[in-house]
Amino acid sequence: MIKLLAIGDVMGRPGRQALVKGLDRAREELNPDFVVMNGENVAGGFGITKKIFEELIGPVGIDCITTGNHWMDKKDIYEFRDHPKIVLPANMSNVDEPTRGLRLLETKGGVRVAVMNLIGKVFMKGDNSSPFDMAERMLDLVPSYCKVRVLDIHAEATSEKQALGQFLAGRVSAVYGTHSHVPTADERIFKEYTGFVTDLGMTGPYDSVIGIDATSAIRRMRTGDKKNFEPAKNDLNFYAMLFEINEQTGACHALHRLRFPIKDS
Numbered sequence: 001m002i003k004l005l006a007i008g009d010v011m012g013r014p015g016r017q018a019l020v021k022g023l024d025r026a027r028e029e030l031n032p033d034f035v036v037m038n039g040e041n042v043a044g045g046f047g048i049t050k051k052i053f054e055e056l057i058g059p060v061g062i063d064c065i066t067t068g069n070h071w072m073d074k075k076d077i078y079e080f081r082d083h084p085k086i087v088l089p090a091n092m093s094n095v096d097e098p099t100r101g102l103r104l105l106e107t108k109g110g111v112r113v114a115v116m117n118l119i120g121k122v123f124m125k126g127d128n129s130s131p132f133d134m135a136e137r138m139l140d141l142v143p144s145y146c147k148v149r150v151l152d153i154h155a156e157a158t159s160e161k162q163a164l165g166q167f168l169a170g171r172v173s174a175v176y177g178t179h180s181h182v183p184t185a186d187e188r189i190f191k192e193y194t195g196f197v198t199d200l201g202m203t204g205p206y207d208s209v210i211g212i213d214a215t216s217a218i219r220r221m222r223t224g225d226k227k228n229f230e231p232a233k234n235d236l237n238f239y240a241m242l243f244e245i246n247e248q249t250g251a252c253h254a255l256h257r258l259r260f261p262i263k264d265s
């Protein structure tokens with residue numbers, strides 16, 4: 001059995017602080033074999049820089065970073081988007097390539113892990129192609145010996161994320177949602193195989209509007225003014241899901257929602 005830790009959207013510098021502290025605790029208490037996180041908001045709330053990417057896969061020890069609609073907000077992503085530890089939403093209109101949304105990696109113990117990333121169509125900007133069809137195309141590329149398969153579906157609509165979880169039931173070990181920055185309490189296992197949750201929730205400042213300073217978010221909604229539209233700082237929390245997966249069959253046997261409030265915030 002391997003333990004795969006999936007961490008939701010990490011929001012800016014406060015999110016990175018919560019990530020480091022929460023990960024220390026998770027490693028101490030749970031000893032995960034593989035850690036995947038969503039990094040689309042990790043640089044000031046919008047995108048990911050090369051410097052932060054290298055820090056995350058280096059000293060912080062993240063095994064793979066998925067992304068979302070903000071993947072291209074920092075332009076240096078074009079220098080490292082082919083790196084084996086970063087995944088883009090394969091069906092997003094400005095990606096549209098199954099190999100960019102799929103990475104074949106392994107745990108320190110040598111267990112193969114396929115990480116996949118898709119984006120929703122419902123209530124999402126852009127003319128993204130079907131995540132269902134792209135999921136099929138990506139699964140065709142995963143070798144049969146790679147049983148542990150995990151998918152980050154980055155989407156707004158709860159219905160679309162659940163539909164994708166049901167669609168992939170029995171074929172993917174873990175399907176979880178990101179993007180809403182709001183954790184859901186509906187974790188379950190489909191067909192005694194696929195561990196699922198509609199949204200992991202954000203790792204970052206919860207005294208906010210989905211991670212953004214509340215005063216600025218309210219002002220923007222009322223007037224359109226984007227002034228100080230940046231990550232909030234207080235009430236840091238680390239949110240993640242721990243999936244226990246049988247590496248012989250790929251079946252998820254248990255999943256545990258983690259919420260670690262970060263002190264000194």
Ligand SMILES: [Fe+2]
Pocket residue numbers: 009040041068179180181
């Ligand atoms: Fe996000």
Ligand SMILES: [Fe+2]
Pocket residue numbers: 040068069070154178179
């Ligand atoms: Fe997003």
